[in-house]
């Protein structure tokens with residue numbers, strides 16, 4: 401089963417759904433130069449937008465796609481479905497002093513078994529790079545993004561100084577595409593206020609997601625699902641949050657009511673306290689490198705908290721891009737200069753993607769963090785069709801799931 405974004409998102413709520421995605425066998429891997437990336441392909445459309453603005457926005461998108469493909473080494477093209485539309489007309493978000501500039505999400509998330517024995521939801525864009533001989537069917541797009549036509553965007557090609565209230569559109573695009581490639585946490589407020597857990601949809605549907613290790617045929621059941629990035633998340637004492645998820649997966653509560661009063665669940669809820677306490681959660685890249693995540697927002701903000709880097713830590717650094725709020729009146733180029741960076745994609749951000757399994761110009765030979773990784777070259781070892789590198793089954797037809805749109809906002813006067 402794969403977790404899909406809706407084909408259209410006009411109106412609320414946005415519902416993601418589990419759909420069957422049968423295993424496909426990848427007969428021939430295209431031979432690609434190791435040092436040349438496959439492109440990012442953008443399908444762009446506008447609603448409620450003047451054609452001249454729409455054209456500018458599309459050109460900015462093409463440029464951002466090139467920027468990313470000159471840093472990442474994609475083995476397969478990454479396809480983006482982006483729409484610019486009036487959030488006021490579509491969602492009723494009109495005239496607030498905080499404005500949403502855009503939002504994005506993977507178009508499909510695929511459960512795969514990681515090398516630490518835990519099944520996590522991987523964005524399709526990332527799964528495509530793993531070069532799996534057998535993989536779940538891919539959806540036509542990897543990333544969906546929406547951009548607010550009501551926002552006071554500034555476009556680089558206009559060649560005029562940015563207004564003090566304007567937001568550089570390129571900044572928004574790059575930020576959202578990073579989310580689409582997998583910069584987000586699965587820990588969120590799904591089941592109630594102040595109860596932060598990984599995606600509970602199998603549990604709520606009274607189901608287990610089963611991943612089978614094709615090497616040992618061991619079965620790994622899950623009822624809570626982290627995102628691919630969550631594998632790297634630790635608390636301030638460098639304890640991996642996945643230990644909490646393992647505990648959740650071991651619990652045998654019959655209902656949500658029974659789950660939340662279980663003493664073991666209470667232990668897991670230390671994460672809920674961390675989620676609104678600055679400096680308590682981060683991405684562990686090595687002993688020395690720990691990227692502080694955004695836990696300074698109170699109350700917890702779904703789509704902003706945890707799934708961004710700490711605003712207070714990274715504004716004046718090369719890794720400013722993934723803060724939850726964009727600077728108004730500052731161009732992307734100026735933000736790079738302020739942080740003394742070399743480009744919009746900062747070194748720590750790139751390292752996070754490398755750890756997730758993307759190849760980059762710095763590390764062209766990344767190894768996918770999967771339980772059993774078989775590339776297309778090892779044809780004689782390939783598994784029987786029908787058994788995936790991480791094969792999964794979910795009983796019955798599961799309920800909807802909540803995957804969030806990961807947002808970027810700006811203050812408006």
Ligand SMILES: [Zn+2]
Pocket residue numbers: 575579708723724806807808
């Ligand atoms: Zn964001």
